[in-house]
Amino acid sequence: MSERVLDIKGLHAGYDGVAVVRDLDLYVEGGEVVAFLGPNGAGKTTTLMAVSGMVQILDGSITVLGRAVPKLRQAHLLARWGVSHVPENRGILFQLSVEENLQLANRGGRTDVTPAIDYFPALGDLLKRQAGLLSGGEQQMLAIGRAILCKPKFLMIDEMSLGLAPVIYEELMPIVRRIADDTGAGVLLVEQHADLALAQSDRAYVLNHGDLVMQGTAEELIRDRHLLDATYLGGETLEEEPLR
Ligand SMILES: Nc1ncnc2c1ncn2[C@@H]1O[C@H](COP(=O)(O)OP(=O)(O)OP(=O)(O)O)[C@@H](O)[C@H]1O
Ligand SMILES: [Mg+2]
Structure with missing residues (x-):
């Protein structure tokens, strides 16, 4: 059985004591690519920062590669544990x-x-x-x-496609899949482009306003695409223009 590289249970995380992510349960196993989807401001970056020890855990627990992430911010620990975090910037x-x-x-x-x-x-x-x-x-x-x-045994990538032309991120996404397949690392992939991320993922979670609103295998979410559109965009379809 593959190792669970990330195990988040009942996480509340946020800023100045106010939770912007509430009661989140999420896990990633070694070799899996897991898409973490949701609209702007949903709390995706906040979750990754909490995992990396850069945002305070207000309640619940985060276990990375079998070790508990301390509640106080301690970003330096994670790299030593075998975690790589490619931030939004x-x-x-x-x-x-x-x-x-x-x-x-x-x-x-x-x-x-x-x-x-x-x-x-x-x-x-x-x-x-x-x-x-x-x-x-x-x-x-x-x-x-x-x-x-x-x-890394666990890799987090925040908004890989941000600001990129479709031709570029369509090229990058399968490489992320290959990294997981070749190295056995678990990957948590934050993406705005749901279709593209789902095509290369095993499972997915959808966050909206800090709450987990959908989860399942990538196949299930692709099949329930209309549900995903409804939760993700309040009924609109996902067609956005990249910046460049
Ligand atoms: N440093 C901060 N201090 C206070 N509030 C913050 C801070 N950073 C983010 N927030 C708030 O937390 C909420 C979640 O933001 P977050 O950046 O995690 O969302 P996101 O899902 O990554 O969005 P995006 O897709 O736009 O990157 C938002 O309401 C945001 O305004
Ligand atoms: Mg973000």
Whole structure:
């Protein structure tokens, strides 16, 4: 049986003592890609930050790779435990080169950047380029590439497609699937593009205004797409224009 890399039970998390995510139960097993869907402001980023120890757990528990995340904020612990978190802003240092950003994956010594280039060959030609000069898609490759170099057992990616052209995120999404399949890492994938995420996911959760409103296998959610539209967008269909 695969290891449960994330187990959230009855989580209340938020800011200044006010919960914006309430009573959330969610788990991810090793090798699974789990989509975490929901409209703007639903609490998806807040949940990921609580898992990473950057937002306070007000109630409930978060267990990552068998260890309890402390209620007080302690972000440094998670990386040591084998968790990589690609945040909404991608966490890239723009002044540094692509190679230097990749090297940061291993603060203790030299990092072999080959695994990142295996998944994202385009990065191989860009190693000396300043990260701030990369396109949005290349930055996302760099962010995920760096996360892989940490050899995570659990990988969280927040809004991978944010600001990217469809052709780019359609290319990136299957790579995330491959990472889970090849390495056995569990992946929690926050996405606005429900269809695209579901196509590469095993299961999915839908959050709305801080409450879990749907969950199931990706197949079930695709089958109940009309229900997903109704919860997700208050009845509207999901057709949005990317920024670029
Ligand atoms: N630092 C903060 N202090 C206070 N409230 C916050 C803070 N960050 C987020 N919030 C609030 O918490 C709620 C959930 O926000 P969150 O960013 O988790 O949503 P999200 O699902 O990630 O949305 P999006 O899809 O827009 O990224 C929102 O009402 C937001 O305004
Ligand atoms: Mg967010």
